Amino acid sequence: MSYGHARLDRMFAALRQEGRGGLGIFVTAGDPDRETGQKILAGLPSAGADMIEFGMPFSDPMADGPSIQASSLRALKAGATLASTLDMLRTFRAGDADTPVVLMGYYNPIYSYGVEAFLDEAIAAGADGLIVVDLPPEEDAELCLPARAKNLPFVRLTTPTTHDGRLPAVLVNTAGFVYYVSITGITGTQTVPRDLAAAAVKRLKNHTDLPVAVGFGIKTPEDVRAIASVADAAIVGSAVVERIRDSLDAEGQATVATVDGVLSFVGELAAGVRGGRV
Amino acid sequence: MSTALNTYRNGPDEGGHFGIFGGRFVAETLMPLVLEVEKAYTAAKQDSAFIDEFEYYKQHYIGRPSPLFLAARLSAHYGGAKLYLKRDELNHTGAHKINNVMGQALLARRMGKTKIIAETGAGQHGVATATACALFGMECEVYMGAEDVRRQKPNVDRMRLLGATVVPVTSGSGTLKDAMNEALRTWVAKAETHFYIIGTVAGPHPYPAMVRDFQSVIGEELRWQLEEFEGPGRLPDTLIACIGGGSNAMGLFHPFLDDESVEIIGVEAAGHGLDSGAHAASLTGGRPGVLHGNRTYLLQDDDGQIAEAHSISAGLDYPGIGPEHAWLHESGRVRYESATDTEALEAFALCSRLEGIIPALEPSHALAYAGKILPDLPPDHIVVMNMCGRGDKDLEAVLPRLEDMGLLAP
Numbered sequence: 074m075s076y077g078h079a080r081l082d083r084m085f086a087a088l089r090q091e092g093r094g095g096l097g098i099f100v101t102a103g104d105p106d107r108e109t110g111q112k113i114l115a116g117l118p119s120a121g122a123d124m125i126e127f128g129m130p131f132s133d134p135m136a137d138g139p140s141i142q143a144s145s146l147r148a149l150k151a152g153a154t155l156a157s158t159l160d161m162l163r164t165f166r167a168g169d170a171d172t173p174v175v176l177m178g179y180y181n182p183i184y185s186y187g188v189e190a191f192l193d194e195a196i197a198a199g200a201d202g203l204i205v206v207d208l209p210p211e212e213d214a215e216l217c218l219p220a221r222a223k224n225l226p227f228v229r230l231t232t233p234t235t236h237d238g239r240l241p242a243v244l245v246n247t248a249g250f251v252y253y254v255s256i257t258g259i260t261g262t263q264t265v266p267r268d269l270a271a272a273a274v275k276r277l278k279n280h281t282d283l284p285v286a287v288g289f290g291i292k293t294p295e296d297v298r299a300i301a302s303v304a305d306a307a308i309v310g311s312a313v314v315e316r317i318r319d320s321l322d323a324e325g326q327a328t329v330a331t332v333d334g335v336l337s338f339v340g341e342l343a344a345g346v347r348g349g350r351v
Numbered sequence: 352m353s354t355a356l357n358t359y360r361n362g363p364d365e366g367g368h369f370g371i372f373g374g375r376f377v378a379e380t381l382m383p384l385v386l387e388v389e390k391a392y393t394a395a396k397q398d399s400a401f402i403d404e405f406e407y408y409k410q411h412y413i414g415r416p417s418p419l420f421l422a423a424r425l426s427a428h429y430g431g432a433k434l435y436l437k438r439d440e441l442n443h444t445g446a447h448k449i450n451n452v453m454g455q456a457l458l459a460r461r462m463g464k465t466k467i468i469a470e471t472g473a474g475q476h477g478v479a480t481a482t483a484c485a486l487f488g489m490e491c492e493v494y495m496g497a498e499d500v501r502r503q504k505p506n507v508d509r510m511r512l513l514g515a516t517v518v519p520v521t522s523g524s525g526t527l528k529d530a531m532n533e534a535l536r537t538w539v540a541k542a543e544t545h546f547y548i549i550g551t552v553a554g555p556h557p558y559p560a561m562v563r564d565f566q567s568v569i570g571e572e573l574r575w576q577l578e579e580f581e582g583p584g585r586l587p588d589t590l591i592a593c594i595g596g597g598s599n600a601m602g603l604f605h606p607f608l609d610d611e612s613v614e615i616i617g618v619e620a621a622g623h624g625l626d627s628g629a630h631a632a633s634l635t636g637g638r639p640g641v642l643h644g645n646r647t648y649l650l651q652d653d654d655g656q657i658a659e660a661h662s663i664s665a666g667l668d669y670p671g672i673g674p675e676h677a678w679l680h681e682s683g684r685v686r687y688e689s690a691t692d693t694e695a696l697e698a699f700a701l702c703s704r705l706e707g708i709i710p711a712l713e714p715s716h717a718l719a720y721a722g723k724i725l726p727d728l729p730p731d732h733i734v735v736m737n738m739c740g741r742g743d744k745d746l747e748a749v750l751p752r753l754e755d756m757g758l759l760a761p
């Protein structure tokens with residue numbers, strides 16, 4: 074079985090060969106419902122996503138703005154659980170052996186599930202990494218080190234407030250890639266100017282050989298083009314789940330337009346990274 | 352922390368842990384800030400200039416020490432033991448919350464921060480924060496659940512009068528948990544310029560310990576005040592306080608944790624009853640989890656999704672509890688009980704009629720539980736309850752209920 078660093082490493086190597094940055098797409102597992110979510114997930118690679126951040130829904134997403142909060146609540150309302158998220162990943166993997174999937178969320182559902190059981194099942198389901206927002210390096214013993222022991226990358230967030238003195242501690246147990254949160258804020262708010270992102274990526278590269286992906290506040294094909302030209306990947310979340318929201322009927326249910334609407338938007342975003350580095 | 356305990360008072364450890372509880376479960380954006388607050392607080396609490404300044408405002412602005420009062424008519428009503436009230440409802444702004452706010456506001460000022468954010472449930476912490484901000488000329492933004500904005504309107508009006516911006520939060524059940532989420536989100540966005548004054552013994556380290564330290568004045572005063580009434584060396588036999596996040600309780604309890612003879616009881620809100628599912632008793636009805644920066648007991652479903660709490664008291668309507676309480680619960684040092692909405696309403700009315708003290712709904716829960724144990728205790732047994740807030744803010748919500756219950760004078 075291929076997991077751990079392998080799929081992520083292969084993807085970043087391929088991107089380097091193509092001379093372009095990658096596109097990471099965030100969707101919440103089970104948004105707006107499990108069946109529709111599974112179709113969206115299955116369609117993301119051919120729509121142009123190089124990597125998927127698969128959101129594990131949580132009732133109290135403290136680092137997320139209104140769009141991803143709503144996405145999480147839609148999924149929970151439709152019955153999503155951590156077990157069903159892993160199940161969706163397993164189903165996806167049966168049809169896609171190559172696209173890296175990083176599970177992204179908050180610690181409490183994982184803690185409640187049991188760290189060992191979660192890690193074993195995530196690996197078996199085909200996860201390639203974990204991003205857990207509320208586990209800073211100060212809490213590495215909780216999940217980061219156990220994940221590392223099982224060779225599952227723990228992808229760390231670094232932010233504009235992570236000063237140079239702190240970076241080594243933040244990076245030390247990070248694997249797979251480094252996720253640069255380009256804004257001081259929650260998801261889906263401001264957009265980051267390209268030169269600021271470029272400077273931040275450069276700063277990180279002085280401290281690590283890992284690829285650097287940039288996310289938070291990236292919304293349009295133009296944003297993606299700009300960011301992917303200075304980072305190893307650009308990650309889009311809020312703008313994607315907003316497409317889901319906009320496609321729902323008055324009762325909040327998926328419509329015939331939901332899957333295609335999201336995937337065609339991802340196609341537009343992907344066009345932003347296929348032009349090569351500027 | 353050492354497992355061979357000879358003190359309950361030396362927590363937390365360096366990482367902010369009380370046993371397995373506490374910690375610093377926050378997004379990386381906040382982590383440097385949280386470390387900065389810790390560093391500043393560690394320096395401040397050893398600096399006599401800071402200590403003196405805090406003392407000054409406690410005495411001349413808050414009006415400390417708050418009196419200790421023998422509630423003779425309540426004691427006689429229940430029969431049995433003597434009930435004393437530690438009257439923190441007489442503090443400026445009407446609750447214990449100002450003790451902590453003054454400490455944190457002075458710390459913020461020391462750190463050069465002039466913009467403050469806060470969450471509030473009952474609005475008492477929001478009012479206290481708005482008050483300190485007015486006093487020190489700071490900008491103040493208070494996050495408050497939309498449901499609480501409705502049921503604690505007088506406090507919303509006070510905050511606005513004091514110059515604070517009140518931001519109603521509509522996510523979730525529109526109560527304290529949601530207000531705290533939104534305050535944390537705002538802090539993430541404004542981390543570099545704003546100081547977050549947390550209103551209870553929760554949040555990431557150092558907040559639970561810092562808030563406890565600022566509130567411990569309650570228990571420290573009680574120690575000498577009770578001696579004035581009862582003679583040298585006389586300790587209380589039982590301490591009782593209500594628990595939302597647990598700051599008034601921790602302030603009363605902490606100085607007595609190592610006095611073995613003192614029985615200590617925290618009272619959570621049982622809402623419609625512990626079996627109803629609609630309550631806010633996280634120790635009785637919850638299990639360990641991670642939320643709002645710390646590991647503690649939480650009301651949650653099987654999947655680790657946080658449940659909505661219920662209490663008639665906005666200040667207790669929270670699905671968690673401070674991590675030190677979770678630890679004191681597991682270690683058995685403190686016993687945690689609960690009182691329902693109805694029991695609290697009865698105590699609210701009773702205290703008003705018998706003592707001329709209109710209590711807040713929060714301490715009414717503590718009084719309701721005190722009323723259950725007092726009759727069976729001997730006359731020389733001393734119970735001290737923290738009267739941590741006054742009830743003016745609650746009248747609008749409470750009066751129709753008391754009318755229905757036939758507890759109002761005609």
Ligand SMILES: Cc1ncc(COP(=O)(O)O)c(C=O)c1O
Nearest residue numbers: 475595596597598599666713740
């Ligand atoms: C009067 C009063 N008591 C108690 C509380 C609950 O908080 P804590 O448990 O931190 O004392 C509040 C909170 O708003 C309050 O206003």
